[in-house]
Amino acid sequence: MPTKIEKDAITGKTTTGHEWDGIKELNTPLPKWWLYILYACIAWAAVWAIIYPSFPGLSGHFRGTSNWTQRQAIAEDMARARAEQAPFLDRIRAASLDEVRQNPDLLTYAMAGGRVAFADNCSACHGSGGQGARGGFPALVDDDWIWGGSLETIHSIILHGIRNTQDPDARISQMPAYGGGVLSRAQINDVAEHVLSQSGRSTDVAAAGRGAVVYAENCVACHGEKGEGVRDVGGPRLNDPIWLYGGTKAEIVAQIANPRMGVMPPWAGRLDEATMKMLAVYVHTLGGGE
Amino acid sequence: MDAPTTLKPAAAAVGASAPTPLYAEHVKVYPARVQGRFRNAKWAILLAALVVYYVLPWLRWSRPGAAPDQLLLVDLAGRRFYLGPIVIWQDELYFVTGLLILAAVALFLVTSLFGRVWCGYACPQTVWTDLYMWVERRIEGDRNARMRLDQGARNGAWWSKKLAKHAVWIGIAAATGGAFILYFGDAPTMLGDILTGRAGSWTYAFLGILTFTTYALAGWAREQVCTYMCPWPRFQGAMLDENSLIVTYRGWRGEPRAKHKQGEAWDDRGDCVDCRQCVNVCPTGIDIRDGQQLECIGCGLCVDACDAIMDKVGRPRGLIALDTLAHMQTAEAACAALPPGPARQEAGATATADRRIIRPRTLIYAGVLGAVSLAMLVVFLTRSTTELAVLRDRAPVYIALSDGSVRNNFTVKLWNKGYAEPTHALAVEGLAGAIVAVVGAPDERPVLSTRADGVTAHRVHVTAPAGSRLPESTPVRFVVRDERGQIVVASDSVFLAPKR
Structure with a gap:
């Protein structure tokens, strides 16, 4: 508690009684309503703490009367985003690959959507820009295709993959090993x-x-x-x-x-139809599409 | 100032044994009606400010296409600022920054020359407080009537007057908040939507917030906003100096103050008759005779009040006046040795000090104002309605093709700030034999489509033929031409190739 409240000779004001290394604070009173605003904020915080999740408890936390959670909020955001995407995705689902490529609106949408899907699913092996990686991960930006670079071929490989055991329609090729005595x-x-x-x-x-x-x-x-x-x-x-x-x-x-041979998993069943179409169009527009 | 002054009420309480409380009670101010030059100027500026504020969103300006036909519009959803023929995009926000800098420096310049004229005349807080006080005076009467009403019984008259006043205040507040919202959307549509309940919840939320703040700040908080909330009175001291005009009480002329009866001599006393009219009309409730104070908003209403009294008692005007500290100090020095009376009045009135308008402070403020204005004008006049951004792909940095040629991929963005949709030709200069292909263009030809009042992003593949023997990095220039072959816009980039 401040004890040494003095009167300041120059200003005629009293001090607050606080002193720091000989520096004393003049009492310049705030208006009362300013204090009331602080009380109003405290009351607001109390109401907020009741409505929203706030206090920790022994078995979980107090959930608030509104039952609001960040998880639910983001789920709602995602659902709203999906609803907004739906008209475009429906059109892409209904259109053929060539129709998507010919329609400027769908092409723009597919390139943007494909880029996101590519970053999520494909870039680990094929590189963030489709540049491939050393050791058997083919580049998708160049004009050298093992199985072909048409939209349909790209789409079909995305659907079924290569040399995997999950999909009977996966493309299989086998390079025999010529070491170990087959050839000198x-x-x-x-x-x-x-x-x-x-x-x-x-x-x-x-x-x-x-x-x-x-x-x-x-x-x-x-x-x-x-x-x-x-x-x-x-x-x-x-x-x-x-x-x-x-x-x-x-x-x-x-x-x-002693040949190495890469494997690509099938994406049918993991990605939805429209996403795979967008991926095919995106990869096709990377620069090597035929 | 050496002149004796009356203690302010807050200071007068000090000295008693009880310490000053940590929180001050609000002392309600009852400003009295006043007439005069400064009051007329205040009315004129108030009227002009309100007319501009309420009329501006209703002015129309015809624009092509789907663009809104409002002269002044801040389109937050569309990220556009419309002012007549000028359309500012969000990437040109620096124009707004420039305007804010101009406003700040102009405020500094005006303050260093004329004191707090912004606070006293043009600040929205002052304008709306003045308007609210006018309403209050029409309903409850002038100062004395209002004080009697507040001290009297809570009878029917009290209730009817208070209810009427607050109803009108809330009406003005709603109109103020409503008009503010109209700057952010098509005014006729928006007003219709608001009145018929079809506007969005955010519109009503902002309408409510702005209505509340107008009502609370202009009706209840008033001078408390200037004294406690506003940062501007705190640092305007840095703009004021002894050559700035401020509202001053000429102590050398007024003191010693005393009541005066008609017919009494004016010898051995000052001109101040201690009528307290200057205090009664003050919108912030201070006594200007205490000298320059933080609370003073420089409106000059006390000058009007005092001049009227001086006319009545037959003394010259200007006991309270807009004056510079430099002049005040010269006059005080001239009077210091003289006793009150005609000789002292004469000495003070003839003391002069040059008013220096041109001084380093004003020159610097004017210089900054001019420089920023000029820079903004140059930037504005040279701005193009088409802009180009060339973004190199970072992965892969280059693509080796099967025939030995090398390709780089780019994203090319074209901003079209006009309302036509021309198709431009794209060329890449600085790379011999380069083949330019635009994804999505017919036959991948090097043409860029544009969108009216919008941005188009194009994927562009640039291929250098095999055998080009390129260095690792080649500077290239993306040039966009219109159908007549004129260069519209260009941007530099580089073409990367593998190390040889």
Whole structure:
């Protein structure tokens, strides 16, 4: 309690009785109604604490008379957002992929919706912008497609996936392992040189020539005569600078001897129909769509 | 000031053994009616301010398309500010910032020259308080009648007068709140919606809040707003100096004050007859004879009151006047050695001090005002109705294609602030043989569609042909041309390629 209330000689006012290192505070009274506003705020807080969740208890907290929760509020927000999206999603569901692409409104909506769905579901493997990742996660922005880059193909792969066991309609391709005695080390080296020569990067013409024979016997069916790839069976193109598992000779040798093969899960059943359509359109517009 | 002054009531209570309470009781102010030059100016400004406030949202301005036909409109939902032919978008909010800076600096300049004229004449708190006091006077009578009414019995007359006053006050408050809302939507539609109950809950909430604040602040709080709530009286001291005009009581002329009977001599005394008219008319209830005070809003009504009294007792006007501190101090110095009487009056009246209007303070305020105005004018005159933003994709930074060519992807946004919907041609300069494709355009040709009064975002693929031997980063320029080939707008970016 302040005790030393004095009268200040200069102003004629009294002090509040508080003193800090010789500095005394003059009593400049606030108006009473200012105090009443503080009381009104306290009363407001009390009412607020009754209406909304407030006090902790032994078995959970006091829920307030309104039963308001953040969880419910966000659920309502989401429901409202979904209701606002519904007209667009219904139109996308009803339209064919090509119709979505031709209609500027739907295209804009699908590109925006697809981008969000892509970030949520696809970017972990294919990169945030569809640039792919080293080690077998294909880039979706370039023009090199293993299975084809049409809207329908992209859509179908999103639906069913690749080399998975969940979906009987998943696309399957199998690169046999040529190591472990199927082909000799020298033969594997030769065929790797031949593959390099398809994109003009071979340094050993003799080895590439020997490899051409091995290639013709073992690889042509899936990768094509000139390494142009065979999309029907999912045989990747070899005569361009784009490599799924790396384009150095060592990486090519490793892929021939003991191949790695990526898996993509089916999304049908996990994502709704409209989302998968939007994803197909979005991926198609990334730059490589055919 | 050396002149003796009467103690203010709050200060007079000090000295008794009981300490000042920590909270002050509200002392109700009963301003008396007054006539004169300053009162007339106050009425004129009040009328002008109210007319502008209530009429402005009703003025129309024809605009093409779906744009609203209101001269002045703040469209919060559409993120637009309309003022006649000018439409400001949300990305040009700096114009509003500029206007606020101009308003602040103009207030500083005016205050340093003429004192608190804003507070006394143009501040909404003053305008509406004045209007409310006028209503109060029409219903309850002038100062003495109002004091008698409040001290008297709560009879039928009391009830009918109070009810009538508060009803009119609430009516004005509702009209004030209602008019404010009309600035944010089409006024005729909005007023119709409000009156027929079709307006949204937020509209009614704001109407209620603004009605309440107008009623509470102009009817009940009044001078308390200026004294306790408003920050402006606190820091206006930094704008005032000895050359600013302030409302002053000329103590050298008025003191010693005393009652005066008709026919008595004016020797050996001051001109102040201690009639307390200056206190009675003061809207904040202070005694200007105590000198410059925080509560004084500089309205000059005490000058009018005192001049009327001086005319009546046959002394010259100007015992209370708008004056500078510099002049006051010169006059006081000239009078200091003289006893009250004609010689002292003469010495004070002839003392002069140059009023310096041009001084560093006013020059700086005027300079800032001019510079900001000029900058805003230049920015406004050079603003384009089409704007372009080029956003490079960050992932991937570049795309190597199967034939060895390199592609970069961009998002190109076009702001079209006009009402036509032209299609523009897009070219990327600085990259030899570049192929530009716009997603969604017919055949992916490099054309950009626009939307009237809106923004369009386009995905653009730029491909440098194989064998370009590009450095890692090439500066490029996105150029948007109209159908005649004129450059509409352009923006710089870079084209990235793999390390060679």
